[in-house]
Amino acid sequence: MSEQRPWLAHYPAGVPETIDVQLYTSVVAVIEEAFERFRHRPAFTNFGRELSYGDIDRLSAQFAAYLQNDLGLGKGDRIAIMLPNVLQYPIALFGALRAGLTVVNTNPMYTARELKHQLEDSGAAAIVVLDNFAATLQKVVAETEIKHVVTTGIGDMLGLAKGALINFVLKHVKKMVPDYHIDGAVRFRDALSRGGDGRFDRVELAHDDLAFLQYTGGTTGVAKGAMLSHGNMIANMLQASAWIGDQATPGEEVIITALPLYHIFSLTANGLVFMRLGGLNVLITNPRDMPGFVKELGKVHFTALTGVNTLFNGLLNTPGFGDLDFSRLHLTLGGGMAVQRAVAERWKKVTGCTLAEAYGLTETSPAVCINPLDLAEYNGSIGLPIPSTDVQIWSDEGERLPFNEVGELMVKGPQVMQGYWQRPQETAKVVEPSGWLHTGDIAKMDENGYVYIVDRKKDMxxxxxxxxxxxxxxxxxxxxxxxxxxxxxxxxxxxxxxxxxxxxxxxxxxxxxxxxxxxxxxxxxxxxxxxxxxxxxxxxxxxxxxxxxxxxxxxxxxx
Known part of the structure; x- marks a missing residue:
């Protein structure tokens, strides 16, 4: 066993070798458990407005009722969500999942061409879009299967006076909302009102049902929808939760969510794992505004932060960041791209918290390897395979290579996608009949099971x-x-x-x-x-x- 899975001997104390995927029937079961367990605790905050777990329960139920009763959408129908990190995102997300829909996360920065491809390919019947990006949708909506459009402004969930002011400034002062007209579009708050008392029909969901179509280039060519089932997402939530273990206290964590929730890393780690822990997600709508971001950080006693190397580097180079209170910060996780040693070392020096590197793929929901969270310092590795995950290094001939030999990183586990949406040939190129996924990354593994990315096979x-x-x-x-x-x-x-x-x-x-x-x-x-x-x-x-x-x-x- 140890020869096959050397990493198990180096797991942090208390981290199990495997997780029980059968613990939950669906992602909905996970979020509804959190709604009940942490009903009166804050769940999401944005621009100073806070929503409790009870608020998110009520509002997402209203949205689910609207989707089912007003729009007639049912199990397996696709809904695109084209929003940055605003309070409407978790409401729309959890409402759609509770209604049995499959969520198509859509980058708000897409051009008309990119948006048209994703909407056509997914066959989405509905979309929730921020006003700032609705002009892009207007150009292509008639050429897609979209029948229902829900629009919203950044200020719509922030209270009447404050929300109206923010929406006015964005449109008329900062000129950030281009004019658009989409026939039949419904405002998000009106959709919630139409959802009435939030009575929706419970949808029976199983592990094989699709929770997300998460678009990625895969290994080549046009964007493809990675089919992430409820089982895939539950597995990765439980794997990440097991890895965090007693490093997080239920009901006490405050996590900074600067990466967009439409990105798989932020979606799973921040939006789902920390929700299951009863954490408060501090939504940063525009992290590119670094001075504004640092100002927001100064308002909260945050305990955790996820990001990519560029985000950490940007913060470290922004005046005022080093003066923040890091006394409660105990978890910093870097993923999405390689964490640079210089950035990690400086992060530890400034914040006192080790920047732990993780590795994942859209196709693996996403986590594959994570460094121990009690790591003393940056080690240049992407970490150890997480519970119930097998990792091997293969030669070009498909043979398993010994320790410290360089080859393709292969992954197997319950978090590996069901395949690419309506592209069986593309799926066959990356998923072996035995279940092993080709990552396209060139890596090596040491005797302790730590994995190091050497290069990328693909030209991505x-x-x-x-x-x-x-x-x-x-x-x-x-x-x-x-x-x-x-x-x-x-x-x-x-x-x-x-x-x-x-x-x-x-x-x-x-x-x-x-x-x-x-x-x-x-x-x-x-x-x-x-x-x-x-x-x-x-x-x-x-x-x-x-x-x-x-x-x-x-x-x-x-x-």
Whole structure:
């Protein structure tokens, strides 16, 4: 056993080898337990407005009733939620799950093209969208299966006077809400009113039923919906909870939620695991406003914080952060991208709390490995496989490699997705018949079971924890009439880990960098847009004509 799973001998005290997935029938059972157990405790806070577990119970029940009774939506129907971290998000999320729907988390920063693809692919029948992004939806909604649109403003759940003021300032002073018109759209607060007393029909949910379609590029190409079942999500919640163990006190934790809840890391870790613990989620709507973020941190005695390397680095470089009260902070978890040693060491020095690195994938709900939370200092590893999780390092021939040998990181466990939505061939490429998932990451494991990421097999670019797939960027750029050939690669960046760089062969000799960047600005979400463009006479190719991205990456000067 120890030879096969050496990590078990190095588990923190009290962490079990396995979890009991049968503990809950569905994610709904988990959240309803939290509603009852912590009814009078605060659950979510945003812009100074606090909602208790009882409030979230009542409001999400009203939303569930609206979805079922007014819209006629039933078990398995898909609903897209296109919201940043605002109070409407947990209400819509838990309401949709209680109504038996499958949630399609949708990045509010999507361009019209990206949004159309996700709505078409998922077959979503309804969408909840923030006013700030509704103009994008307006452009494509008629070309999708969306029948019901619910719109909301950032201030809508913050009380009448304060909410109205915030909405007015955002639209008329800061000009952050473009004009839009969508026929038949219903306001979020009106939807809650129509939900009346919150009486909805209980939906029988089982482990195999889909809770989320969580879109990702997978290993190549266009975004695909990872089918995350109720069983997958319960498993990962229980795995993460077991790992946290007595490092967290039920009903006492205050977790800073700056990563968007539509991102799988934040969704599971903050939105679900800490909810099960009766924690208070402090929702940060715009963490890019670092001075504003630090100001919010100064208002709460926070105990836990999750984020990506760029977030921690940004905070450390923001005036005032070092003066905050870190006396209650005892858990900092970094995921989504590699945590840099310099950032981790500085974080420990400033806050007194070790920055523990974790590793996961959208396809694994997401957690696979986590470092012990009582780790004395940063160790450069992504940690140990969590309970009920098997990890192996495979050669290209599919053979298990010995300790410290470098190969592909393979994962097996109850948190591994059901597959990609309506893409059985894509699923077959990454999930072996035996259940092993190809991560596409190159790694090694030491004798103690600690896993170290060495490189990435796939050409994916990781910008601030978000996956950017070169194929998608290249496909968009090739639509420009002045482009003959293009390759997209990731180049190191001290702020976001990596940024996109394009290598372009011109078709039109007059094509400029500025013109191509503007084209990309119109077609791609911010993190996918190229920061650098280099024009070349030709691109390196293999003997079968495939552009050699690796050669382009290696041609870059070392940073």
């Amino acid at each position: 670019i990781l910008v601030s924890g978000f996956n950017v797939y070169p194929n998608e960027v290249e496909d968009v750029v090739m639509d420009h009439p002045g482009v003959a050939e293009v390759a997209a690669v990731g180049v190191p960046d001290e702020h976001s880990g990596e940024v996109v760089k394009l290598f372009v062969v011109k078709k039109d000799p007059n094509l400029t960098e500025e013109a191509l960047k503007q084209f990309c600005h119109d077609e791609l979400t911010g993190y996918k847009r190229p920061k650098f463009i280099e024009f070349r006479d030709e691109l390196p190719k293999s003997n079968v004509g495939k552009i050699l991205r690796r050669e382009l990456r290696e041609s870059q000067p070392a940073s």
